[in-house]
Amino acid sequence: MRTIDDLDVAGKRVLVRADLNVPLQDGAITDDGRIRASLPTIEALRARGAKVIVCAHLGRPKGEVKPEFSLAPVARRLGELLGTDVAFASDVVGDSARAAAGGLADGAVALLENLRFEPGETSKDDAERGAFADRLAALAEVYVGDGFGAVHRRHASVYDVPRRLPHAAGGLIAAEVEVLRKLTEDVARPYAVALGGSKVSDKLGVIDNLLGKADRILIGGGMVFTFLKAQGHEVGKSLLEEDQLDTVRAYLRRAEEAGVEFVLPVDIVAATAFAADADHAAVPADAIPADRLGLDIGPESGKLFAARLADARTVFWNGPMGVFEMEPYSHGTRAVAQGLIDSGAFTVVGGGDSAAAVRQLGFDEAAFSHISTGGGASLEYLEGKTLPGLQALED
Numbered sequence: 001m002r003t004i005d006d007l008d009v010a011g012k013r014v015l016v017r018a019d020l021n022v023p024l025q026d027g028a029i030t031d032d033g034r035i036r037a038s039l040p041t042i043e044a045l046r047a048r049g050a051k052v053i054v055c056a057h058l059g060r061p062k063g064e065v066k067p068e069f070s071l072a073p074v075a076r077r078l079g080e081l082l083g084t085d086v087a088f089a090s091d092v093v094g095d096s097a098r099a100a101a102g103g104l105a106d107g108a109v110a111l112l113e114n115l116r117f118e119p120g121e122t123s124k125d126d127a128e129r130g131a132f133a134d135r136l137a138a139l140a141e142v143y144v145g146d147g148f149g150a151v152h153r154r155h156a157s158v159y160d161v162p163r164r165l166p167h168a169a170g171g172l173i174a175a176e177v178e179v180l181r182k183l184t185e186d187v188a189r190p191y192a193v194a195l196g197g198s199k200v201s202d203k204l205g206v207i208d209n210l211l212g213k214a215d216r217i218l219i220g221g222g223m224v225f226t227f228l229k230a231q232g233h234e235v236g237k238s239l240l241e242e243d244q245l246d247t248v249r250a251y252l253r254r255a256e257e258a259g260v261e262f263v264l265p266v267d268i269v270a271a272t273a274f275a276a277d278a279d280h281a282a283v284p285a286d287a288i289p290a291d292r293l294g295l296d297i298g299p300e301s302g303k304l305f306a307a308r309l310a311d312a313r314t315v316f317w318n319g320p321m322g323v324f325e326m327e328p329y330s331h332g333t334r335a336v337a338q339g340l341i342d343s344g345a346f347t348v349v350g351g352g353d354s355a356a357a358v359r360q361l362g363f364d365e366a367a368f369s370h371i372s373t374g375g376g377a378s379l380e381y382l383e384g385k386t387l388p389g390l391q392a393l394e395d
């Protein structure tokens, strides 16, 4: 992959695809890790006299303009961190974007509005995506792919725009790939993978491939309940992917045949509502009351998970074990984070919310071998898949 050092950027309009998909609460950014991770590439381009046009997505607004998914707060934070004004375009490829891009001085920075306000960005139709990519590419002369967390998406800004402009990988993508490559080549065993989070359907799929690679797979977060249900237990009002039950049963069978250990929670913190002040209690994993929903793995499970990580020599962890944003449901995530640290293994934490959890719960980032900005992206990379965003940069 070409890096930005291979590009001539002085005085040119450079479109940087970043991953600025940060957690927000009531319009305020609760963790700016992904913005910080994007700074080195933006700063390097500015220092070389580029006119930097940053583009990114926030959440999943599904092709509609939804003000709660505006990148405006991100533009403000980016400006603070860069110590310069960031011109914020109120659209993606319209008049405002063209004016912002066209008005940049050398070394100045603009941020476009949420790419996913445009249906073309995520469209599965090549022509619709291509037409949007044409308009996005027209804003710039050069493209830099640096949104590692989104490289697994065949989206216009990730996959189609680099095919239309001279392009290179930014420093973040280059650094992420270098670390993750180690996990696909020579893994020290036992190799444990801990999975959680809420993007259950995205992440159940990766287990297929992990069964041939990992020695142990620990399951927490929202995906637990599809496993518990597949084992015949009731899960109350918890997150559930009914249509994945057969898939999960097949995973459990294959794991047994292949000698891969699935570690499932033995207890669950079940609450009456998705709220910090809801009535909640730890219950056995096979006895979740019908009117409750599971929001964390329970204390016994925290101990079990830490014990199954203790002798691992490599650990990859993606997805919080519970709704860590609310204190009563943060303990499972804390236990697993501590388990990674205590294991002394080569530890990689991947994902926007997973990395945010580590920081919010007060852990020292340096205690982990690598904190990746990509969750789904790093999992798919570890599967050995060709990721659209990396493929486009290599071509």
Ligand SMILES: Nc1ncnc2c1ncn2[C@@H]1O[C@H](COP(=O)(O)OP(=O)(O)OP(=O)(O)O)[C@@H](O)[C@H]1O
Pocket: 149, 196, 197, 198, 199, 200, 220, 221, 222, 223, 239, 294, 295, 296, 318, 319, 320, 321, 322, 323, 324, 325, 350, 351, 352, 353, 354, 355, 373, 374, 375, 376, 377
């Ligand atoms: N039992 C649960 N029920 C509902 N939500 C849960 C549960 N456990 C964890 N979560 C939520 O999962 C979210 C994070 O999931 P997600 O899959 O997005 O992880 P991630 O680390 O950000 O990975 P990616 O980068 O792929 O998005 C958190 O906001 C957390 O509250």
Ligand SMILES: O=C(O)[C@H](O)COP(=O)(O)O
Pocket: 019, 021, 059, 060, 149, 150, 153, 199, 351, 352, 374, 375, 376, 377
């Ligand atoms: O949060 C992430 O993992 C990335 O920003 C990609 O977001 P997506 O899962 O909504 O495509």
